[in-house]
Amino acid sequence: MSTALVIVGCGGHGREIAALVAAVNDAAHRPPWRLAGFVDDDPSEANRKRVSALGVPHLGTLEILGRLPAGTQLVIGIGDPRIRRRVADRLAPLGPAHPNLVHPDATVGSDLVSAEGLVVFAGARITTNVTVGQHVHINQNATLAHDCMVGDHVSLHPLAAVSGDCRLETGALVGAGAVVLPGLRIGAGATIGAGACVVRDVPAGSVVKGVPAR
C-alpha cells in the first residue's frame, strides 16, 4: 500500500517535489507514495491555483500537521535553507517521518550516509562516501563528489558542482552553477552566489560571489 505524503510549501520548490514524487511513483512497480496534499501557512492566490491545477489539495496551515492520520510522512518543500530549518524545528515535536526522496534520473552512491529528509532532484549526482545531515536538498543536475560531509539543511541549487572532500556546514547554500574546488570548508549559513568559483574556505554566515569567489 502507498504511504500518504504531505509537502510543506506550495511554492515552486514544493511543486517541483510533487513532480519528483510522481516520477518516483511512475518508475516503481508499486507506487510508494500517495500525495495527500500541500500545507502552507500563507500561500499566494497564484500558488493555490497552481497546486489545484496539479490536482492536489491545499490542506491548510501547518497547524493541521499535528492531526494528520498516523503514518503520514512529510517533506519540507522549501528551497531556502534558513526557512527550511525554521519549519523543521517547528515540525520536530510533531513526530511524522521525513522520507529520503531520490528522483529515478538521479544517481546516488551505494555508500551514502543520510539522515532523514534528503531530496535529490532529476539529474543530480552524489558519488561515493558522502554523508549528509537532515533536510538536505540537491537540486537538478547538481553534483556532490566523493568524501563530502554535508550538514543539516544545506542546499545545492541547480548545476552546482561541489568537488571531493568538501565540508558544507549547517544551512550553507551553493548557488546555481557555482563550483566549489576540492577540500574546502563552507561555513554554517554561508551563501555561494550563482556562477561563483570558490577557491578558498568560506567563513560562516558570509556571502561570496564571482570568479574567483570573494
Ligand SMILES: CC(C)(COP(=O)(O)OP(=O)(O)OC[C@H]1O[C@@H](n2cnc3c(N)ncnc32)[C@H](O)[C@@H]1OP(=O)(O)O)[C@@H](O)C(=O)NCCC(=O)NCCS
Ligand atoms: C550572490 C547573491 C546571494 C547576492 O544576493 P544579494 O545580496 O541580494 O545581491 P543583489 O541582487 O543586491 O546584488 C548585489 C550586487 O552583486 C551582484 N551580483 C548578484 N549576484 C551575483 C552573482 N551570483 N555573481 C556575481 N555578481 C552578483 C549584482 O549585480 C550587484 O552588483 P552591483 O552592486 O555592482 O550592482 C545572489 O545574487 C545569488 O547569486 N544567490 C544564489 C541564488 C541561486 O542560485 N538561485 C537559483 C535558485 S534555482
